[in-house]
Amino acid sequence: MTKEELLQEKEALEAEFEKIKAAGLSLDMSRGKPSAEQLDLSMPMLDTLNSKSVLKSENGTDLRNYGILDGIPEAKQLVSEMIGCKPEYVMIYGNSSLNIMYDQIARAMFDGICGNTPWSRQGQVKFLCPVPGYDRHFAITEHFGIEMIPIEMRPDGPDMDAVERYVNQDAAVKGIWCVPKYSNPQGIVYSAETVRRFANLKPAAPDFRIFWDNAYAIHHLYEENQPEIPEIFAECEKAGNPDMVIEFCSTSKVTFSGSGMAALASSPKNLEDIKAQLTYQTIGFDKLNQLRHVRYFQNIEGLREHMKKHADIIRPKFEMLNELLTNEIKPRGIGNWVNPLGGYFISFEALEGCAKAIVAKCKEAGVTMTEAGATFPYKKDPKDSVIRIAPTYPSLEELKEAAKVFVTVTRLVSAEKLLTENKN
């Protein structure tokens, strides 16, 4: 476009923007939450336990009473099928994997990992943070005063050259946040090569651990196109690193976000270490909710059938967004994104220096986006370009409206930026 054309375009967009503002919208693309329609899918789970149910585990334990620190055997089995590891690697917790991750960092900080000096007494410790990433991961490490080092995300996972350099050379590097499948927010799936390079790290620190947040293990959007990644524990064992990974997962986006079942998986040695601390913290988590999940899904097939129904609800939302961006943004060269095959987000990369302005202008027009910068440690996006789009919660109609606003605003802010650059 010539400067003249750009100016015309900008004026047209400004007029459109004023019209949108006048409409007084109130829309939200900020929240990685399932919609009510998705939650409805799990309502029959509530019928699995009633006053006539026998509430015993397959091992005979009365699940209404105290006991069983690490989860009922049948729930461990179900989770192991969900994430592809051995059942004996699994511990079931309460309703939130975030809580497990927080507690795991707290434990490492103040109890130490497997007999090593607690991180809090080792001077300044560090975590690697693939970016963009999950804001709540970064909030935890920041809360504990752990220095965060951003690592660039590539189409096949984190920049493994950088990861290897940090992990293998710096004993202050104690961990890395990974979302290996359908990463939050980009929807990137780690390649087999990436997973193997992770398994073959040679950490300088004996208490280095990979925090493998497998939040979207079964959250595929398509039936045909389901990428699978090598199972991390098997790869670690092959590489002689059996204790290097702690994996997290939950059914928060499978059943009920507030009342799901969260789990941790790790090697027997790590589990023993974890349980030695956990026994002070609790007598055990809600076993009836574990039973509810097991009775409802039975096994991985039950989970897969259920996830297809989720996909049917959210796929049109992702596809609509992808199509709109493809038509309106791509030809203009004012943004990039990965079209995800699963997960909960689309990560939009605007022209450098535009993310904050776009989010602010969306807000002005009645559309709430995730705060710009939120997907980076310390909320600092060095390029000010990444915007996380969360399409699942609004209805398709609302999402369409919100997405149109987003596109208009992005075009407007981009035009302003290009004009400013032209001036200079």
Add this chain to the structure above:
Amino acid sequence: MTKEELLQEKEALEAEFEKIKAAGLSLDMSRGKPSAEQLDLSMPMLDTLNSKSVLKSENGTDLRNYGILDGIPEAKQLVSEMIGCKPEYVMIYGNSSLNIMYDQIARAMFDGICGNTPWSRQGQVKFLCPVPGYDRHFAITEHFGIEMIPIEMRPDGPDMDAVERYVNQDAAVKGIWCVPKYSNPQGIVYSAETVRRFANLKPAAPDFRIFWDNAYAIHHLYEENQPEIPEIFAECEKAGNPDMVIEFCSTSKVTFSGSGMAALASSPKNLEDIKAQLTYQTIGFDKLNQLRHVRYFQNIEGLREHMKKHADIIRPKFEMLNELLTNEIKPRGIGNWVNPLGGYFISFEALEGCAKAIVAKCKEAGVTMTEAGATFPYKKDPKDSVIRIAPTYPSLEELKEAAKVFVTVTRLVSAEKLLTENKN
């Protein structure tokens, strides 16, 4: 008894003991757990939520989704009625008050209380521990390296002269474990005077907090004889100490021990401080289980009716034990206990130096008792005399058998002790 009579008695008891051993019993009076019959009482609660239920809070929130860090309003209301405080003082957590207490200590250690330096950076901090007390309280403080100072329990609560001396003079004293009603294990109810002296403490440390574990607030054994204690927050406000108490409670022994609803209560200032940390730890706890409780009980009247049914089941067990001890132990002057009006335990005080021997011999005879010393910090009962008896879990028949063994063993060990003393 003359020495001769004692010797005869001892021989007779030894013969009886051998007979008991030969019977190969396997009984358990160690566990503060409800019986299956008690758990059956709450089965209808499972019918309150099913696939047809509207799972919304009174404020309109979809309780199946993420959100609400501190509990649904109607659950706060129910808990406030249960412990007698204002609803705005209440936060609902997950299934375990022990977990809340652990987290509260962890938070004080590493985040600090209301802007004060974290306890972990204040040198050696101390906790007061009324004894005998709850082993899991002491385990938490020991785990965090907090020095524990035993405080003698009196018939009306902890020795308040000692409490005042420590708290008002030593800024290293940061807290005290209290079970104000039906204390674990003695079943002692704090007097109004004791509660008021607590409320009127003048702590040397600004970050001193009373850990008020109101575990048995509504766990009365009798309908007529229900001691009530002054509400601690009201007393603290009157005394100008609005932020000095953090209260804990749960429905673990009301509904299901593994799937109850646990809560914390404290002043708005403390709650704000707590939530500022908790927001890193979780998005929220299981709101559907909160709703289940609210729909089942509705209000304090519902809870009270339900607790009467519990009392009907466990009262005969307490009464049988009390009667047996009154007949067999009291006349011989070989043990003391408080006959509790509620709670979950009877605390038996044997002759000095006999507790370990009694517990060991019971074990030999197939009856498991709580480990001697367990009710003291560092598991050290200086007099080796306290044994916690937990009558609720076994059936009345099993309990009768176990109690008879306990009485025989206590008489035998006491006779041995008296004979040894006679010798010296």
